[in-house]
Amino acid sequence: MDRFVDxxxxxxxxxxxxxxxxxxxxxxxxxGLDAASAVPVGDDCAAIPDRDGWLLLAxxxxxxxxxxxxxWFAGYCGVMVNLxxxxxxGGRPVAVVDALWAADGAAAAPVxxxxxxxxxxxxxxxxxxxxxxxxxxxxxxxxxxxxAARLMTSFDAEPGHDLVMAVDLRGAYRSDTSTNWDASTTAxxxxxxxxxxxxxxxxxxxLCAAAKDISMAGTVGTAGMLFECSGxxxxxxxxxxxxxxxxxxxxxxxxxxxxxxxxxxxxxxTAAVLARFAARGIAxxxxxxxxxxxxxxxxxxxxxxxxxDFAEEPLIGCGGARA
Numbered sequence: 001m002d003r004f005v006d007x008x009x010x011x012x013x014x015x016x017x018x019x020x021x022x023x024x025x026x027x028x029x030x031x032g033l034d035a036a037s038a039v040p041v042g043d044d045c046a047a048i049p050d051r052d053g054w055l056l057l058a059x060x061x062x063x064x065x066x067x068x069x070x071x072w073f074a075g076y077c078g079v080m081v082n083l084x085x086x087x088x089x090g091g092r093p094v095a096v097v098d099a100l101w102a103a104d105g106a107a108a109a110p111v112x113x114x115x116x117x118x119x120x121x122x123x124x125x126x127x128x129x130x131x132x133x134x135x136x137x138x139x140x141x142x143x144x145x146x147x148a149a150r151l152m153t154s155f156d157a158e159p160g161h162d163l164v165m166a167v168d169l170r171g172a173y174r175s176d177t178s179t180n181w182d183a184s185t186t187a188x189x190x191x192x193x194x195x196x197x198x199x200x201x202x203x204x205x206x207l208c209a210a211a212k213d214i215s216m217a218g219t220v221g222t223a224g225m226l227f228e229c230s231g232x233x234x235x236x237x238x239x240x241x242x243x244x245x246x247x248x249x250x251x252x253x254x255x256x257x258x259x260x261x262x263x264x265x266x267x268x269x270t271a272a273v274l275a276r277f278a279a280r281g282i283a284x285x286x287x288x289x290x291x292x293x294x295x296x297x298x299x300x301x302x303x304x305x306x307x308x309d310f311a312e313e314p315l316i317g318c319g320g321a322r323a
Contacts, residue, residue: 075114090203
C-alpha cells in the first residue's frame with residue numbers, strides 16, 4: 001500500500017489538471033497581482049465590497065476541444081461551474097453573460113441551447129453577452145455575477161481545522177474516459193439551486209469561513225490551492241474520501257464533479273456542517289485536516305506522501321494572505 005500512495009501522489013502531481021493550475025501563477029505574475037491586492041487574487045470569484053455585503057464576479061473559459069466535442073454540455077457547464085464558484089464563496093447568483101465564437105449559426109446553436117438550459121434549471125437569467133458566428137475557431141467564455149452576505153474564502157483555512165468534502169454522488173461519468181462526474185443534467189431541476197444555496201446558508205450561519213469548489217485539478221489539487229492561498233499545509237486521508245462505488249482512486253481524485261466542495265471547518269462545527277449536507281442527500285465527510293506548514297500530503301492511514309511542497313514551488317502563486 002505504501003507504493004500505491006507514493007505512486008498516486010506522483011500521478012496527481014504530474015496530472016493535466018495540476019499543470020493547468022500552475023499556469024495561473026504565470027498570469028498572476030504577468031499582471032502584477034497577488035493575494036494581497038485590493039481585491040485578493042486566488043479565490044473562486046473576485047469579491048468586491050458592496051454596501052452590506054459583497055459582489056462576486058466569476059468567469060470560466062472553455063477548452064476549444066471540449067466545446068467542439070460536447071457543445072451542448074459546454075454551454076450548460078458555462079452556467080454550472082460558475083455557479084459553483086459563487087456558491088463556494090457563500091454567495092447566490094444574480095445573472096449570467098457569455099462570449100461565444102462559432103463558425104456559423106448552426107455551430108453556435110447547441111452551445112446556446114446548453115447555456116439556456118443550464119440557466120433555466122439553475123434559475124438564473126442570461127442577461128447578455130457577445131456572439132461571433134463568423135469565426136475561424138470556436139470558443140466559449142461565461143461569466144456570472146453573484147452576491148454574498150458573508151464570505152467564505154480561499155485565505156481563511158486555519159491549522160487545526162477539519163477538511164470536509166461534500167460531493168453529490170447521485171450521478172455518473174459522461175463517458176468511459178471522462179473525468180466529468182455529472183450529477184446535474186439528470187437531477188430534478190428543483191434540487192439544483194437548493195443544493196447550491198446550502199453553501200450560502202452554511203456561510204451565513206457562521207459555520208465555515210473557508211471553502212473552494214472542486215475544479216479540474218480534482219479533489220487533491222483543489223485542496224492544494226486552498227492550502228496555498230491560506231499559507232498552510234494539510235493531509236488528505238484517502239480512505240475517508242467519499243467516492244462512487246467501484247471508482248478508481250486516481251480517476252476519482254482527478255475528477256471534476258458537478259457538485260463538489262472542500263470546506264475548512266472548525267472541529268466544533270463539523271458535525272453541524274455534515275448534517276446539513278446529509279439532509280439534502282449529499283455525501284459529506286471529514287477527509288483530513290489543515291496543518292501548519294507548507295506541504296499537501298495524502299495518506300492511507302499508515303503511510304503519507306507529499307503531493308506538493310509550496311515552499312519549493314508555488315502552485316497558483318497566490319499564497320500567504322488572509323482575507
